Amino acid sequence: MSSIRVDMTMSLDGYVTGPDDGPDAPMGTGGYRLFNWLDKRNDPGPSGEVFAEALATQALTSGRRTYELAGHWGGDHHNGVPIFVLTREVPDETPPGTVRFVTDVAHCAALARLRSVTEWPWCTERARRRPCSAPASSTSGNCT
Numbered sequence: 001m002s003s004i005r006v007d008m009t010m011s012l013d014g015y016v017t018g019p020d021d022g023p024d025a026p027m028g029t030g031g032y033r034l035f036n037w038l039d040k041r042n043d044p045g046p047s048g049e050v051f052a053e054a055l056a057t058q059a060l061t062s063g064r065r066t067y068e069l070a071g072h073w074g075g076d077h078h079n080g081v082p083i084f085v086l087t088r089e090v091p092d093e094t095p096p097g098t099v100r101f102v103t104d105v106a107h108c109a110a111l112a113r114l115r116s117v118t119e120w121p122w123c124t125e126r127a128r129r130r131p132c133s134a135p136a137s138s139t140s141g142n143c144t
Contacts, residue, residue: 004061004109009034026069057081059112061102064088072096084108 010016011034018031027034041051060077064087067073075097077083083099086108090101102108 004112009037021069023069026071055079059084059114061086061108061112067099072099075099082111084111 008016015031016034017026018028018033021028021031025031037047038051040047042048055078057078059082061084062070064085067083067085072095073083075083075095080098083097084102085095085099086105087101087103090103095101100111102111
């Protein structure tokens, strides 16, 4: 079974955005300074290593608010990996790209651990519009 790792840019005092974040200012006031390390993402050293590790992921899980403030990442966070968005309510519209809404944390983790793109349960457009809310013991649930 593959492991789940958390990657997040955070200030030393525990903030992931500046103050007053919202739809018009997703990173808040001055929040983009938390990502200054990305300016050196292609350089050898810690910034390059962290960036390479982030791009090596096989899936992305996110909360609904982060997903929305990030502009849905345009449907592709990086390299076409699946994006699983934890949410209480699934929107009616079909999500962009590889995004799937998931309503159960354990099921989200099980989906993120799948290793092969052929195992990801969105083989039909109808399935992409439905929430994934299967029990943790299942990786298919109502997703297909």
